[in-house]
Amino acid sequence: MIVRNLQEANTSGRRIVSPDGNWESTRLLLKDDNMGFSFHITTIYTGADFEMHYQNHLEAVHCISGRGEVETFDDGKKYSIEPGTIYILDKHDRHTLRAFEEMTMACVFNPPLNGKEVHNAEGGFELEAGNIDE
Template sequence: MIVRTLQQAEKDGRKIISPDGNWDSTRLLLKDDNMGFSFHITTIYKGADFQMHYQNHLESVYCISGEGEIETLADGKVYPIAPGTVYILDKHDKHVLRAFSEMKMACVFNPPLNGKEVHNKDGAYELTAETI
């Protein structure tokens, strides 16, 4: 059994801060835990407005707190995000995420992340990255 707290994971170096200043992510479950997915608690900072395109991963995101919106670039649709909203990027959707207030999100990635990933120039995570 694996048991971790958010606070301990942050102290153990599992909290990653984006170089662009849009988010931080505490990676509670990673590839080396051998579960087949990774699980993160991510904070999207108020005012963040950035494009992502997870070409190598599928992601499911549940909003715990805060408000914002997600826009899918293929069709220009905009979806509100508020506590209780889940969005699933099941087609490697190219999207823009906007935070109207600070948002706390629970995120699941498949395949799992190694730990140190940040977005590349295309807004994706690489399949190979440094581990925590």
Template sequence: MIVRTLAEAAQTNRKIVSPDGNWDSTRLLLKDDNMGFSFHITTIFKGADFQMHYQNHLESVYCMSGRGEIVRLEDNKVFPIEEGTLYILDKHDKHILRAFEEMKLACVFNPPLNGKEVHNKEGAYELVADTI
């Protein structure tokens, strides 16, 4: 059994801050936990507006608080994101995420992240990274 608290994990190297200042992410469950997915609590800061394209991972995101939008770049369709919204990037969707307010998100990645990942120039996480 694995038991962790967000407060404790946020005080360790499991908390990653994006180099561009758009987000921070506390990675509660990682690849070396051997569950087949990773689980993160991510904060997207108010005013963030950035493009992502998870070419190597599938992601499900549940908005716990805050308000923003996601734009699917394939067709420029805009989806409002607010507390209680789940969005799923099931086709490696290239997208823009905008935060009108600070947003707290629960994120699940498959395959799981190792822990140190930040977005590359394409807005993706690499498949291979050093473990924390």
């Protein structure tokens, strides 16, 4: 059994802050845990407006708090994000995420992240980023 505490993880190498200042993510479950997916609690800062395109991963995102929107590139549709909303990037959807107020999100990635990932030039994560222990 694996048991972790969010507050403790926030003070460890499991908390990653984006170099661009849009988000921070505490990675509670990672590839080395051998569950087949990773689980993160991510904060999107107020005013963040950035493109993402997870070409190597599928992601499901559940909004715990805050308000924003996600816009898809293929069809230009905008979806309101608020507590209780989940969006699922099941087709490697290229999208823009906007935070009208600080949002707390629960995120699941498949395949799982190693731990140190930050967005690359295309707005996605590399498959083999460093582990949190490296």
